[in-house]
Amino acid sequence: MVDSTKPASGSRNIGTLSVVGLGYIGLPTAAMFASSGVDVIGVDISQRVVDAVNSGKAHIEEGNLDELVGRCVEAGRLRATTTPQAADVFIIAVPTPVAHDDSRLPDVSYIQSAGRAIAPLLKPGNLVILESTSPVGTTGMLADLLALARPDLSFPQQAGEDADICLAYCPERIIPGQMLKELVENDRIVGGMTPRCAERAAEVYKTFVRGICHASTDRIAEMVKLTENAFRDVNIAFANELSMICDDLGVDVWKVIEFANRHPRVSILQPGAGVGGHCIAVDPWFIVSSAPDRARIIRAAREVNDSKPEFIVAQVESALRRNPDASIACLGLSYKADVDDFRESPSLEIATVLSARYPGRVLCVDPYSHVLPAEEAEARGLSFADIDAAVDKAQIVVVLVPHSAFLACPRPEGAIVVDPVGFWC
Template identity: 65%
Template sequence: MQTPQASHSPVPAEGIRTVSVIGLGYIGLPTAAMFAASGKQVVGVDISQHAVDSINAGKPHIEEGDLDALVERCVATGHLRAVAAPVQADAFIIAVPTPVGPAPQNEPDISFVEAAARSIAPVLKQGDLVIIESTSPVGTTGHISRLLAAERPDLCFPHAPAETTDVHLAYCPERIIPGKMLKELVENDRIIGGMTPECSRIATGLYSAFVRGQCIESDDRTAEMVKLTENAFRDVNIAFANELSMICGDAGINVWDVIALANRHPRVSILNPGPGVGGHCIAVDPWFIVASAPERARLIRTAREVNDAKPGYVLAEARRLLDADPAAKAVCLGLTYKPDVDDFRESPSLEIAKALSSEYPGRILCSDPYAHALPAGFADRAGLVFVPHVDALTQASLVVMLVGHTAFRVHARPADKHVIDTTGFWI
C-alpha cells in the first residue's frame, strides 16, 4: 500500500490535453466544466441525447449555482462539447451512478461503471489515464483494470506487474455538496488513489489543473474505503438524531429543545433530524461497507435501518391526523432530498408524499419550487398534485414540512393548523 502523503511534485499535466468525462450528471458535468475552464479540451459523454443536446447548446440540464454561466462560457470557447459515445482522449473520468439493489440485500451495483469502462476500451491508447470518480465498493478499481485488460489484451494495465504500464488507473472520489459544487471542487482536498505510485502522481498532475486544496496521494483501495467511510460516518450521526427525534416524539418531548440544550455541552454536537436520509451518497454508500463485511458492520447497518425507518414514523403521524378528520387536506412542503437543490434521488420526502397521495387521494397537495425537475408525467403517474405553496397553505389544515427550501421562508409557522415539522424549519 502506498503511504498517504500530500503530493509536492506531481507529474505535470501538460501532456494531458484532452479529457473525456463519462456521465454528465450532478458530478460529471461540473467536473467537466471545471477542467474545460482550466484550459483542457473536454469531451463529455452521456447516453441521454437530451443532456448532450442541452450541453452543446450551452445550457446545463441540471441546476447548480453558477454552472449555467460556466458551461455556456466553456462551450462558447470550444473547450467543452458533449457526445453520445466515447472518442479518443488522454484521460477518461468515469462519473456514472452506482446504485444498490433492493432491500433487504442492498447489494452494490457497479454495472454502470463496468459499462462505462467497456465503452472506452476501444478508444484507449498507450499513455492514457483512467480515473473512477463513481462511489464504488472496495476493489472496484482493480476490477475495472482487469476488465479493461480483457477488452484490450494489447495494452498493459496496472493490476498486473510489468516493466511498463500502458494505461494508468486511479480512484479519485468527489466530496462535494449540491449548491456549492463549483466552489468545493476547487477548494476541497482530494484523495488520489492510484493503483501504483506513478498512477497517483499522474492523476494528481491532472487534478492540479484546477484543484487548490491538497491532492493527497494514496492507493486505490484506501481511497475507495475513505469515500465510503465519510458518508457512513455522516449516516451514523444522522441516525442518532433521527432515532432521538422518534424517542422524544413518543415521549411528548420537544426534540429541538433537547438537541439545543445538549449541544451546549462543550463536547456534544448533535445533528438535526429530518424525514429520513436521501441523495445518492449518504443513503447508498454505507450499504457498500455492509455488503463487504456483513458480520462486522453492525453499527453501520443499524444506522441505515434507523434512517430508512424514519419516513414510516412521519407517515404514521400524518395518518393519525388525517384519519381523525376525514375532511382534512394536507400539504407536503418540499420533495427534493435536501433544501435548495433540484435533486430528487432517494428522497424520503418524495416517498412520503407519494404514499400519502396514494392512501388519501384528493386530500394531499404538494409544493416544491423544483418540481419542474421531475421527469415529464411523473406527478400524474405518482398521483401527486402540485400547487404553489401559498395556495397549498391556504387550502390545507395539516402542514407536513419535509424540506426547508428558502422559498418557504416567507411563511411563519401556521398557528391555526396542525404542523408536522420534520426538519425544525419553524423552531
C-alpha cells in the first residue's frame, strides 16, 4: 500500500506550479505536489482559506490533509495568496455549479474568472490544466478566452503543436474521506488540446500519481468525467425509485435489495435521502444541457434523485398525522456519511424544510455542524443538539446520513423512525 502522505523523492523539474482554487480538490492536489518536491503557490479568493493554509492548516477535514499541509508549509514548498502569481504550470480547480432554477444550466463563470486572472501572467512554455468538472468544450472555451486576452501568445487552437501555451483537461477522480490515497493510486485521464499538451500534462501528474495517466483529447476527457458521474447517478436513481415503490407497496426494500443482489449479474446500490455533493448531484446536468433531446435517462435519473427529499418530508408529515405535536430529530445533514461537506446536501434541505414548517420542534444532529457557517444555519432556521439530547426529546427520529458517530445510538424505543438510509434496518 502506498503511503499517500509521504513526500516523494523529488519533482520532475516542472518548475513552479500554481493551483487556482483551494477547495476540496485544489488543496489536496496542491499539497500532494508540494509533498513531492514541487514549489506550489495556492490561490484562493477567500482570505480565510489563504490564512489557514499559510498557518499550516487545512480548512477542510480530510484524513491526514491537515498534517500534510503543515509539513509542506513548514518545508517552504507550499504558500497561499489571494492574487495569482507567475508560475510554469497553472492548475484551475474552481467550482462549476449549475443554476438553481428550472434551466439547470452550467455556470462556468468561475473558470472564466480564473482564466482572466492568470492571463496576464502567461509566458511562452507555460502549461494550463483545467481540473474543474466542466461541460464538453470548456477547455476550448478557456483557450479562446486566453487567446483573446493575450494576442501576443499562440495557443493550441491557433498553432497546434507549435503553440506557446499548452492546455489540457484532467478531471479529478477522488472520493471524500479517501482523497489523498486516491489522488496517488487512481488512474487519470489526461486530455490535451494536442498530443504534446497531453504528454506535458501527464508528466506533471506523474510527479506523484502512481496510477496510469491515460492520454486523450480534452473533449473526450471532459465527457469521461461527466459519464462517470452520470452512470453513478442513474444507478442511485434506480435504488431510490425502488425504495419509493416498495414503500407504496408495503414491502421491505432492504430485503428486496439484499435478495436481488444474490443474483450473479445484479448489483443494486443502497437508497438514501437523495444525492448531494458537488459532483453527482450537478455534473449530469452538463450532459443534459449539451444534448437535451437525447439525455432522457440521465435527466430522469436527476429528477428521481431530486424528488427523494420531498418523499422523505412527506413520510415525516405522515408520521405527524399520527402524533401532531411531536418533536423531530434529524440525524445527519452533510451530503454523505463521515464527510464535512454540505454542498447540494439533500439532508440539509430536508432539515431546512422541516424547520420552516415546524419551527421550534426540530433538532438537528451532525458531527460536522461546526463546519456549516453559523449565519447559514441561522438563515435556514436550524437548531443543533447532541444526539442523545435530540433522540431523547424527539417522538419522530429521521435518519438522513449514517455517520459512524451515530453507531453507538440504539434505535429509540417508542419513537416513530423514518429511516431512508437503512441505518436501523
